[in-house]
Amino acid sequence: MKGKIQPKTLPGFMELLPNEQILFNKMKETIQKSYEKYGFLPLNTPIIEDAKVLLAKAGGETEKQIYRFEKGENDLALRFDLTVPLAKYVTEYYDKLSFPFKRYQIGKVYRGEKPQRGRYREFYQCDVDIIGDGKLSIINDAELPAIIYNTFKNLGFDDFTICINNRKILNGLFYSLKLENESAEILRIIDKIDKIGKDEVENELLKTIEKEKVDTIIKFISIDGTNNDKVKALEDLNIDNETFQEGLSEIKQVVKFIKIFGVPEEYFKIDLTIARGLDYYTGTVYETFLNKYKNLGSICSGGRYDNLVEYYTDRKMPGVGISIGLSRLFFQLVDSNIISADKESISDVLVMSMTDDYDMCAEIARKLRDEGLNVQTNIEDQKLGKKFKYADNLNVKYVIIIGEDEIKNNVVTLKNMTSGNQITVKLEEAVKEIKKDK
């Protein structure tokens, strides 16, 4: 290895083995198909943007984490999410788009975070957003949970909960308590309730807020029961604040339409403790949890935002969206043994020769492909044992073997790699057998 460069992938960059990649791609395609089922249009914005455009709103952590560099005279940056490029897109192409503009984007984003287990510097986000021109019906906020529901159902999950809240309820409450200036800090503390518990939240709040008000906040976030119970309890608080009442009215609409859009009651709930850290949310917020694996954190989050495009235009363009952080989710699901790539295969069948007469091998491969099957060939000059090991590593369910007898008698030997059974039959028979398992 003298004078050689060590081939090494950078730390913090996900690079999968082929069987893992097959599973990852399946999940990505399932998400895409679900998004398309709801009529969302695909976008694919560049990964490199003008740094000025990308950092119009950003600051703090984002600025530090961003990949920013110069090329010639250009000050460039890699996108750190798909939301800012969307804000750019809708203002740049405003005249060519129709509103409400519904788009999905699935793509890689970049953040130079400290590499940690399961935290990547390059990772996939899968976003859907609806952007209105001037205004945007609250019913859109109810259609998104239906997308979340269908997406995770299609991904094979059955035990998850979509949690919904509305920032206006929280903000209105704070106004009514004259705590509006402390609201960001209070939300930050409330947001930690799943990690630190209610008592600790109370203790933290008491550090800066008088007892009576903390009691109201704790009473508020303790509201429990069915969605209807919660709405009732919120109404019974009789809070005389416009923002609060607006939030309450919105969440009632959302809960009503979620059901009509087909999400069963057991898959969603109002959760008044959810605030979402990001300060750009202004109304509805979402988080989604796998009930048996709450420790994974929210697997799909989002919300309503009113001011996303304000750095580019004076136009009012409210939006609502959700995002799945697929790279991190994939890592977590594999790491927790919730999913496994061990049996993944791209091919339905591997065709391999036992002689150095490869004509029939190539012909059989062609015929199987004409039948719509995914077919790999191994036409190398390798020992049979090595070829079977190859088939094993591919996880392929069927192998067709072409030896001297098969060529002479115009038949094929079909081996079922799961059962180990082997039959020698006409090709048509073999095709039937393989297709049974598709």
Place this chain on the structure above:
Amino acid sequence: MKGKIQPKTLPGFMELLPNEQILFNKMKETIQKSYEKYGFLPLNTPIIEDAKVLLAKAGGETEKQIYRFEKGENDLALRFDLTVPLAKYVTEYYDKLSFPFKRYQIGKVYRGEKPQRGRYREFYQCDVDIIGDGKLSIINDAELPAIIYNTFKNLGFDDFTICINNRKILNGLFYSLKLENESAEILRIIDKIDKIGKDEVENELLKTIEKEKVDTIIKFISIDGTNNDKVKALEDLNIDNETFQEGLSEIKQVVKFIKIFGVPEEYFKIDLTIARGLDYYTGTVYETFLNKYKNLGSICSGGRYDNLVEYYTDRKMPGVGISIGLSRLFFQLVDSNIISADKESISDVLVMSMTDDYDMCAEIARKLRDEGLNVQTNIEDQKLGKKFKYADNLNVKYVIIIGEDEIKNNVVTLKNMTSGNQITVKLEEAVKEIKKDK
């Protein structure tokens, strides 16, 4: 617009409108499915790599064009093709892979070229490669044209030619003429034959090479006729050079097996003038042309290379691969009116309300989605004219309209946006009608 940042995509970066993106994605998925049909495994390597790793082999133009930058202590670069990352991958994960290793990768690559019409700085490459461990059967070189054939057939093209040559034939010829040191320069000149013509090639060669040898070269590249004629003519040259005879024997095998793999004779031909500029090809080379649009240049190219991993390992790992430059191809096809995105739509049907009672609208959307249809909703408080304009812009074939009468009578009004016909029927009827067109 005071204090606003102008939202602007960088020059040289493709960013499509939604209908164009739908068409682009369809092409990308067609290519992916074709690659999978031949049993190629998916890879998705990072876009950012260690600059040392990526530039192990590079030099000249590549070094100048590459996006290279520092982040913390890391010297980073964006991949400029998918071949170098593959070389990295097979050496880095050698112990976990089975050979011949067949992988496809479809992803964005980056080259800071001068922006020109149809030349992008960020563009998609769609690659398939087969990497052997120590050796690799020549029959693989025949399976790749079958992939090209099937891919372009599936993309809807019918009049194209896959041109095949073998660098060993050319190199052997040069050896026999004692022109081996001039071979790179001669190949560069021959490669221009489509652009400048045979006479001009002859003139350029005569500048540095004696007439007798140029005559042989011109006689060689003038070899014409069917593939069999050409093979015969090459044999008749009786060139006593091992490399030449090896190349001849290889191309005979390739031509034989291309047919067995199912490529009709009229879709491929031996073209002795094709050399491919890139100096890493060592055997078979491919170019593909749309016969009616030869001016577009080769739309799928590739070849056999023996030394790709030599910068990372002493192991011998020969490979053969092809690549489609999808972004450029897409631009060219749209620009030449060969394809059009004007009618592309993601949704089968748009559901919209004519009243402010949205319950039935949401319910109908859910039921249509349960039927497997892609459904968009427009539940905004917009005028009817605006909603129909919205439907027009979506290119959606069907619109379902829910007004007061529809709600009262539990029916839907289905408008065929192509014919303009409108019927008011039970939902089940509407579903049947929409599915007819799928």
